[in-house]
Amino acid sequence: MSTGSDRARPAPPRDPVADWLQRRQVPGFRSGSLWKQAVAIVGYVAIVGALVLGIGGLDLPLLVLGLEGLVLALLIGNVAGVRGRIPILGSDNPRVARFGWLILAILFFLLFIGILAAVPSPAQ
Numbered sequence: 001m002s003t004g005s006d007r008a009r010p011a012p013p014r015d016p017v018a019d020w021l022q023r024r025q026v027p028g029f030r031s032g033s034l035w036k037q038a039v040a041i042v043g044y045v046a047i048v049g050a051l052v053l054g055i056g057g058l059d060l061p062l063l064v065l066g067l068e069g070l071v072l073a074l075l076i077g078n079v080a081g082v083r084g085r086i087p088i089l090g091s092d093n094p095r096v097a098r099f100g101w102l103i104l105a106i107l108f109f110l111l112f113i114g115i116l117a118a119v120p121s122p123a124q
Helices: 016-023 034-056 060-076 079-085 094-118
Strands: none
Touching (some): 034 060, 060 079, 060 094
C-alpha cells in the first residue's frame, strides 16, 4: 500500500532568467551558484558603467578600462572557446598558461598607464 509520502514531490519552480543565462553559458551564471552570480552582476554593472561613462563623457581611460574588463570577462569565462584560440592562454601546461595570464595582465596595465599618461588631465 502506498502512502502520500512515497510520491515524488514536484520540482520547485525555476527562474526563467537564470535558466536562460545558464543555457547561454554566461560567465558567473553557468554553475547556478548564488555567490558567483552576485560577483558576476557586480562585475557586469562595473564594465557597462565604465563603457557608458567612458563613451558619454569622452573619458578615454575609463573607456579603455571598460574594454579591458570586457575582454577579461570573455577570456576568463572562455566564452565561445576564445581562450583555446590563444595558444599561450589555452595551453595544457599550467606554467605556460599562468605565464600567458601574467603577460596579459602586464599588457593591460601598460596600456592603461599609457592611456592615462597620454590623456591630459582636466583643468581644475
